[in-house]
Amino acid sequence: MAAGVEDLGRRSFLTGRFAPVRDVTRPPWTRHEALAAACTGCGACVEACPQAIIRMGAGRWPEIDFSRNECTFCGKCAEACPEPVFDRALPAFTHVVAMSAACFAERGIVCQSCGDACPEGAIRFRPRLGGPALPSLDADRCTGCGACIATCPAEAIAVGTPETAHV
Ligand code: SF4
Ligand code: SF4
Ligand code: SF4
Structure with a gap:
């Protein structure tokens, strides 16, 4: 994508018809601050996603690719992450x-x-x-x-x- x-x-x-879109989309329930503070780039969320929409991006932070599939909000990425990166209390996106x-x-x-x-x-x-x-x-x-x-x-x-x- x-x-x-x-x-x-x-x-x-x-x-001028549309505002610029975002270049990078991070996994659900993650925010920049938490990724910067706690993501080790281990790839556990990538492996866990049954939709195969998470990949490791530049800087070894996970990012979402919606080009072939959608997020079902199954939560498996959040469950797999061993660090305090995902916060399920937040809106997903x-x-x-x-x-x-x-x-x-x-x-x-x-x-x-x-x-x-x-x-x-x-x-x-x-x-x-x-x-x-x-x-x-x-x-x-x-x-x-x-x-x-x-x-x-x-x-x-x-x-x-x-x-x-x-x-
Ligand atoms: S919630 Fe499920 S489908 Fe969505 S990114 Fe996480 S593992 Fe993939
Ligand atoms: S799916 Fe069809 S109607 Fe919807 S934005 Fe794409 S081309 Fe347009
Ligand atoms: S909720 Fe509907 S409009 Fe919004 S991203 Fe999903 S499919 Fe697209």
């Missing part, structure tokens, strides 16, 4: 998702794959004259699970911020 996200962020920034102009529906091709994939019903489709209905994110319902990212055939969805969701 990393290269695509960087491209999307750059394009979004240049067009602080991000939501953002859609770019690469979206098929934006380009006149009927597609509702992301809405079908979303387990929270956070993506609705707004009818419009002269083209297919457009996806619209309800940021309050989005858990950041990434199911829509993995499903989108246009690679038009990336990790973003609540501010980008309403654009």
Whole structure:
């Protein structure tokens, strides 16, 4: 996902339609401070994830790759970590998702794959004259699970911020 996200962020920034997306997504229930203080880079969370979405990134900190799969919030990464890095009392993710102009529906091709994939019903489709209905994110319902990212055939969805969701 990393290269695509960087491209999307750059394009979004240049067009001014979307705020830049985040370059790196860390595992659920982790925050920068805890990783910096306690992560040893042992890779236990990588091995534990049944969805195979955690990998070791630069700096030997784990990061999430939503390009093929979503997070099911199973908690196995947190259970496997021998250090005080994961805090299950926190919200799992602080991000939501953002859609770019690469979206098929934006380009006149009927597609509702992301809405079908979303387990929270956070993506609705707004009818419009002269083209297919457009996806619209309800940021309050989005858990950041990434199911829509993995499903989108246009690679038009990336990790973003609540501010980008309403654009
Ligand atoms: S909660 Fe489960 S699916 Fe999500 S990153 Fe952790 S191990 Fe993987
Ligand atoms: S799945 Fe991707 S291409 Fe299809 S409507 Fe959603 S954002 Fe657009
Ligand atoms: S990341 Fe948000 S919008 Fe996408 S499938 Fe998960 S809950 Fe739905």
